[in-house]
Amino acid sequence: xxxxxxxxxxxxxxxxxxxxxxxxxxxxxxxxxxxxxxxxxxxxxxxxxxxxxxxxxxxxxxxxxxxxxxxxxxxxxxxxxxxxxxxxxxxxxxxxxxxxxxxx
Ligand SMILES: [Zn+2]
Numbered sequence: 001x002x003x004x005x006x007x008x009x010x011x012x013x014x015x016x017x018x019x020x021x022x023x024x025x026x027x028x029x030x031x032x033x034x035x036x037x038x039x040x041x042x043x044x045x046x047x048x049x050x051x052x053x054x055x056x057x058x059x060x061x062x063x064x065x066x067x068x069x070x071x072x073x074x075x076x077x078x079x080x081x082x083x084x085x086x087x088x089x090x091x092x093x094x095x096x097x098x099x100x101x102x103x104x
Pocket of ligand 1: 016017018042076077086087088
């Protein structure tokens with residue numbers, strides 16, 4: 001299926017231990033359809049690759065909750081915090097926030 005020209009979603013700015021990160025989740029039919037992760041730290045190619053991989057998973061209708069579960073133990077190299085300041089937590093929490101706001 002071709003990507004629709006117009007999608008709406010949610011963007012959250014997170015202040016992480018690594019720096020500021022912007023995570024955008026766009027949806028289709030109230031389900032996460034694609035994700036964009038922008039930050040001027042970490043490797044830009046890694047963030048883009050992660051965004052594209054997660055978007056593919058979302059589009060195929062795979063269980064995104066299972067991915068979120070798999071990501072739970074992952075922490076950034078420069079902070080031990082599992083919550084707020086952890087980039088991976090910020091990415092998964094944005095996906096969950098989108099689901100919470102759009103699940104009807
Ligand atoms: Zn990080």
